[in-house]
Amino acid sequence: MSRSLRSGALAAGVAVAVITLAACGGEDTASSGGGGGGTSAVKVGLITKTETNPFFVKMKEGAASAAKANGAELMTAAGKFDGDNAGQITAIENMVAAGVKGILITPSDSKAIVPALEKARSAGVMVIALDSPTEPQSATDALFATDNFKAGELIGQYAKAAMAGKPAKIATLDLAPGVAVGKLRHDGFLKGFGIAEGDPAVVCSQDTQGDQSKGQTAMENCLQKAPDINVVYTINEPAALGAHTALKARGRDKDVLVVSVDGGCTGVKAMRSGQIAATSQQYPLKMAEDGVKAVVTYAKGGSKASGYTDTGVTLITDKPVTGVESKDVAFGLQNCWG
Amino acid sequence: MTATMTPAPARPPVSEPSALRRVLTTPTVGPLVALLLACAFFSFNSDQFLTGGNFSLIIQQVMVVGTLAIGQTLIILTAGIDLSNGAIMAFGGILMAKLAADGVVPPLVAVLLGLLVCAGFGALNGLLVTTIPLPPFIVTLGMLNIVFALTHIYSQDQTVTGLPDQMTFLGETFRIGDTNVTYGSVVTIGLFLLFAYLLSQTAWGKHVYALGNSPEVARLTGIRTNRLTLGVYAVAGLVYGIAALLLVSRTGVGDPQAGQTDNLDSITAVVLGGTSLFGGRGTVIGTLIGALIVGVFRNGLQLMGVASIYQTLITGVLVILAVTVDQLSRRRNR
Numbered sequence: 001m002s003r004s005l006r007s008g009a010l011a012a013g014v015a016v017a018v019i020t021l022a023a024c025g026g027e028d029t030a031s032s033g034g035g036g037g038g039t040s041a042v043k044v045g046l047i048t049k050t051e052t053n054p055f056f057v058k059m060k061e062g063a064a065s066a067a068k069a070n071g072a073e074l075m076t077a078a079g080k081f082d083g084d085n086a087g088q089i090t091a092i093e094n095m096v097a098a099g100v101k102g103i104l105i106t107p108s109d110s111k112a113i114v115p116a117l118e119k120a121r122s123a124g125v126m127v128i129a130l131d132s133p134t135e136p137q138s139a140t141d142a143l144f145a146t147d148n149f150k151a152g153e154l155i156g157q158y159a160k161a162a163m164a165g166k167p168a169k170i171a172t173l174d175l176a177p178g179v180a181v182g183k184l185r186h187d188g189f190l191k192g193f194g195i196a197e198g199d200p201a202v203v204c205s206q207d208t209q210g211d212q213s214k215g216q217t218a219m220e221n222c223l224q225k226a227p228d229i230n231v232v233y234t235i236n237e238p239a240a241l242g243a244h245t246a247l248k249a250r251g252r253d254k255d256v257l258v259v260s261v262d263g264g265c266t267g268v269k270a271m272r273s274g275q276i277a278a279t280s281q282q283y284p285l286k287m288a289e290d291g292v293k294a295v296v297t298y299a300k301g302g303s304k305a306s307g308y309t310d311t312g313v314t315l316i317t318d319k320p321v322t323g324v325e326s327k328d329v330a331f332g333l334q335n336c337w338g
Numbered sequence: 339m340t341a342t343m344t345p346a347p348a349r350p351p352v353s354e355p356s357a358l359r360r361v362l363t364t365p366t367v368g369p370l371v372a373l374l375l376a377c378a379f380f381s382f383n384s385d386q387f388l389t390g391g392n393f394s395l396i397i398q399q400v401m402v403v404g405t406l407a408i409g410q411t412l413i414i415l416t417a418g419i420d421l422s423n424g425a426i427m428a429f430g431g432i433l434m435a436k437l438a439a440d441g442v443v444p445p446l447v448a449v450l451l452g453l454l455v456c457a458g459f460g461a462l463n464g465l466l467v468t469t470i471p472l473p474p475f476i477v478t479l480g481m482l483n484i485v486f487a488l489t490h491i492y493s494q495d496q497t498v499t500g501l502p503d504q505m506t507f508l509g510e511t512f513r514i515g516d517t518n519v520t521y522g523s524v525v526t527i528g529l530f531l532l533f534a535y536l537l538s539q540t541a542w543g544k545h546v547y548a549l550g551n552s553p554e555v556a557r558l559t560g561i562r563t564n565r566l567t568l569g570v571y572a573v574a575g576l577v578y579g580i581a582a583l584l585l586v587s588r589t590g591v592g593d594p595q596a597g598q599t600d601n602l603d604s605i606t607a608v609v610l611g612g613t614s615l616f617g618g619r620g621t622v623i624g625t626l627i628g629a630l631i632v633g634v635f636r637n638g639l640q641l642m643g644v645a646s647i648y649q650t651l652i653t654g655v656l657v658i659l660a661v662t663v664d665q666l667s668r669r670r671n672r
Binding site: 051073075077078081084085086089090091093094095099109111112114177178 | 384391392402598647
């Protein structure tokens with residue numbers, strides 16, 4: 001039976017090794033976080049939907065630099081996948097236990113996160129939603145986000161003008177059912193294009209989860225259904241690039257207008273090579289910076305942030321149309337994320 | 339393979355000399371030592387770690403996956419595996435939430451229906467494993483997709499809010515000293531104790547271990563193995579239903595996206611708890627410790643301000659090490 005004793009000892013040794021590893025990780029992050037480990041530093045929590053999406057990586061960068069500049073300590077956490085509500089709740093609880101003054105969160109599920117946020121707020125923590133609102137919006141103290149409806153509206157207006165009166169056959173490559181951001185952009189696009197939901201000009205609508213390969217599949221299926229599509233609205237640039245691949249395979253990449261939302265660097269570069277005609281750029285860095293500043297202000301005895309702060313959206317294109325204000329790709333590259 | 343030659347170390351011979359020795363040779367000792375070391379480490383590194391409130395929080399955070407892992411332990415003890423448990427829980431949760439929120443039936447009936455349906459999915463898994471028969475991996479992989487789709491179809495991808503208080507009762511707290519404890523935590527601990535008793539003290543438990551060690555030998559000794567397997571999957575399903583209730587009470591909503599990685603997380607807890615993936619060896623108390631190890635690391639690293647990606651890294655390392663320990667102890671056993 002001594003083998004079990006030995007395995008017990010081995011497991012214990014292993015645990016020590018792992019804990020040492022964790023300690024190293026801790027030091028790294030603490031020094032890069034800029035808090036200096038001082039107990040007096042204001043603690044700010046940032047909870048994103050996932051760790052890996054470039055949009056959230058940029059958001060984290062913005063939060064880290066703002067924390068450094070304001071002498072705050074930044075804690076970060078994320079869900080395991082887009083939609084991981086339980087993971088975000090756990091992160092909120094742990095941050096409240098760690099004594100944060102404020103939490104910045106991009107809610108994975110705008111409704112399901114509400115009870116957890118209410119608990120955090122009743123513990124005196126200020127909560128700011130970044131990028132997407134909660135439902136109801138009053139579940140957070142403030143919202144710092146892109147006006148997603150306006151982002152859609154801008155590319156809708158652009159597409160309408162670029163078509164110059166030609167009859168449109170539109171495909172919409174959307175996000176996923178039940179997600180507010182996707183619906184707002186979609187509805188904004190239709191409004192900008194001057195049509196209503198259910199208009200016969202929209203010949204195909206598919207969900208892409210904002211994913212490049214799913215965007216490609218969706219476009220392939222749309223082209224199968226309606227080969228004469230000439231306008232493609234996409235929820236974001238990965239979906240747009242997927243759509244481009246599908247269009248190219250059909251030899252349609254030159255005569256179809258692809259418009260998108262987001263303004264990530266990969267997406268903006270793809271405009272240079274003509275894969276995307278126009279995109280609405282949003283600014284995750286600014287959302288996070290403003291969020292951290294607001295928490296520091298609150299911690300230093302200032303008032304809580306409140307209401308909705310529009311962090312701005314800009315139409316980016318190198319083929320401007322009359323009547324729709326836009327900036328060129330060079331501007332887009334200077335301000336892109338990812 | 340070697341199973342027939344292996345006396346199950348989880349069940350030492352009756353003639354074992356000393357009680358102390360028996361405690362030390364239990365396979366849960368390794369995980370327990372790891373858990374205590376982790377707790378000691380985080381206590382030194384964070385002022386907020388070693389408080390009643392924080393431990394209560396950790397238990398709340400692991401109770402859903404921990405409860406799923408009870409069912410997973412039962413199935414793994416029979417040398418099976420369940421990839422569908424998170425999906426079954428999500429369906430059970432959305433069913434309970436929707437029925438209760440829409441006022442179709444009283445909350446208690448909604449909960450009972452949810453439990454029943456989860457047990458039904460478990461039984462269906464068991465039926466396919468025993469009658470066709472198909473490997474548990476394949477059956478539960480298929481079931482994962484089926485139940486996931488049913489959840490999204492039934493819920494129309496909408497999160498269910500506005501639940502009656504009775505549905506979230508287990509999320510309410512009572513006080514022990516200065517610490518708020520949720521009723522759900524008590525239910526979870528109670529379930530672990532119940533199944534620890536059932537597995538170690540009843541004929542049913544002994545049969546489960548026998549089945550995992552060698553189905554053929556188990557059959558020859560007169561155990562009705564098919565019925566036993568079916569029962570284990572059905573009971574596991576019922577436990578997933580309880581996990582669904584715990585989840586709904588914890589989050590306060592019915593969430594169709596819930597549980598997507600919980601199948602793997604529950605396997606992680608089982609493996610970290612020292613239960614062998616080859617069946618016949620392990621304990622549910624080990625699984626509880628395994629779940630707590632994950633929870634303690636996640637909470638402790640967050641309190642120290644370490645980014646969450648390190649939790650994933652460390653969990654991965656721990657899992658491989660835990661299985662290595664299991665394998666090495668088996669080899670020496672040969």
